[in-house]
Amino acid sequence: MLTSSQQQLLRVIGQSGPSSRTVLAASMGLSKAAMSGIARDLISLGVLHETETVHGQGRPSILLDLHPEGAFFVGISLLEDPAPMVLSDFNGNIVARRAMPLSRDPDVIADLISEALPKLLARRKDAAQKLYGLGVALSGFVDEKQANCVQSTLLGWQDVPLANIIRRKSGIDTFIENDAKAVAVSEKLFGSARDIRNFSVVSFDDGIGCAHFIGGQLYRGNHGGAGEIAHCTIEPGGSPCRCGKRGCLDTVASLKAIKEMAKAEGLSCRSMNDLETEASLGNAAAIRILHRAGNALGLAIAHLIQFNDPGMILITHVEGRFDGLFGTVMRQAVEANVLPRYAGQTPIRTRRVDGDIWARGAASIAAHNFLIGPTPN
Amino acid sequence: MLTSSQQQLLRVIGQSGPSSRTVLAASMGLSKAAMSGIARDLISLGVLHETETVHGQGRPSILLDLHPEGAFFVGISLLEDPAPMVLSDFNGNIVARRAMPLSRDPDVIADLISEALPKLLARRKDAAQKLYGLGVALSGFVDEKQANCVQSTLLGWQDVPLANIIRRKSGIDTFIENDAKAVAVSEKLFGSARDIRNFSVVSFDDGIGCAHFIGGQLYRGNHGGAGEIAHCTIEPGGSPCRCGKRGCLDTVASLKAIKEMAKAEGLSCRSMNDLETEASLGNAAAIRILHRAGNALGLAIAHLIQFNDPGMILITHVEGRFDGLFGTVMRQAVEANVLPRYAGQTPIRTRRVDGDIWARGAASIAAHNFLIGPTPN
DNA sequence: GACACTAAGTTCAGAAACTAAACAAATCAA
């Protein structure tokens, strides 16, 4: 295990990117002497390496960065069948990829992982020695130790100690996490939120997920439920939701809800793309659906801004569309429902991501535990 | 200034109450030897003292606690005229009280404080020597250094470096904070939220304020705006608000709004008490108003729970009432609008507080900076 | 090209903070 200073250094580099020893020393509140020693140790461990030399006045500075091949992590997504499985390096790059069948039995999952691991690692023999962790992303609630699945409707689980089961069978340090929270961690470590201390990620998909980073750390909430915006009441007295109440954001603005509303209106749209096209051609039903959905998502995001004042909101989506009517209405609804003083002050970025997003997020959970240690909420 | 270990010790005692050296050592992850030394230093500084001896098996343990007279803080509220001014000991008890005229000129405020200080301290000569900080609570936005007032509608300010002005004229370490955030800090340090890491305080008054503690720390938000639930849209398309948009929580559920709605309905109610009495006698207008307001506040709190999953919500009020129709409807609305799985999982406490609440909160801001240091958001 | 100037990074002695282990102290239980 690394010392706390070493972890802190990795975290700072992870957040601010490649930096010189002098800069790092200053930003960690340490002397140059202490920095020198800590960097030396991490370089000889193969975790850090010297990259560019930057010329200014005086002796040039040498930037230190995480060594891409200094540590490897495995990430598995239990959101799809077959379940994607990736091998990620220290920069979040995917260096190998496989899939394994999905099961609902935790022991079977652990066995399948143990079988698949050697094949995943086969091409990268160095990775096997530097494999420092395994992460699993799933739909459901996870406890604060990132070890037990408290509840998962999708998998039909209740209090399943999945991490320990996998750890025992595979021999690798394992952590599990909720899907949206895993994506947020991945954006914090490797994505566009690296240098932002407070932000929220909204994952727009068949369901709507959300997770918060606060003070540079993932905030899980007291029952692991922080960020569950899908079931906030956005249309009081609206349509019934599978959760048991009415008017949840999920019933109006999720991709699944949008598709179902389109079907109910007799539209033959297979994708959001089709629906946007219909709307742009003037189809009233399509326009109505997209308007209602965009408005609902915008209102929820406005609440998020009013309640938490994040530095950024990042919306990730695989097959959504934010450049049409839906996105426009959503942005307008946000601006119309935050304090006028704050309108336009919170950047809202949308990002199209590939299907690896969940497995990549899972891997970043393992990397996060290696880099920073467990989250203390 | 105290070392980080000393600060950590004070913080732990502040959170868990009086404890023995051995227990403290364990909970801070230090050896008994280190603990012994740190405690010795703080006792000789007069900040800690030995209280009870607890007998079990083996040598009895001696509990350490903050010395009530080990440090004193001044708190001033700029929310009322005259402005209340209190002297608080290390346990949050108010040991002296004065008032000073309110001004909108920062320099005048600093002069008034400097003049009033000796009189406040006159009766407690020991306090003058152990006065470690001064806090100011105001309505408006404050920067993350708790030094500058970014904006205050009530005071008509824009970027006023109030803390430094007061510090220069009075010679005392000064910090300013938003009113609701100051109350939250006071509840965390001295009130009913001492041992809760994640909670939100809602202050119900003429306006509605709110502040979050996350991970044991005050979360200020990226622009200092975290917790501004008063202006979240709770009735889309509802009544215009002074902020410029429509349907804000503030227009429906604040004490001021409730009184105004009562007046508009021709009711001669002077207080919430009167209105609740009217409602209990069957007055339809009173019932309608309280229902609407309770429902709105409940929905906002439900959103808060869905978004942030806090461990407690504490509603403070000076002249509100939560034991009648308003409170009942509010609680019902909360339960009806959170995920059924979470219903009843988040304790909602209401607490009637005295008029000292803001000045006490201001003093606790100073105590917080002494105990824990600046908040790093 | 020689020289001063600048800033990065290293070295080393010493300070500060912590640990481990032995020990002294204070009580209970038999």
Added chain:
DNA sequence: TTGATTTGTTTAGTTTCTGAACTTAGTGTC
């Protein structure tokens, strides 16, 4: 009275960090 038990202190040694001097590798100027 004796042993068990647990708290808190002492002491010696380790780890981690700082301060100051120093080396290194450049740039700018004459």
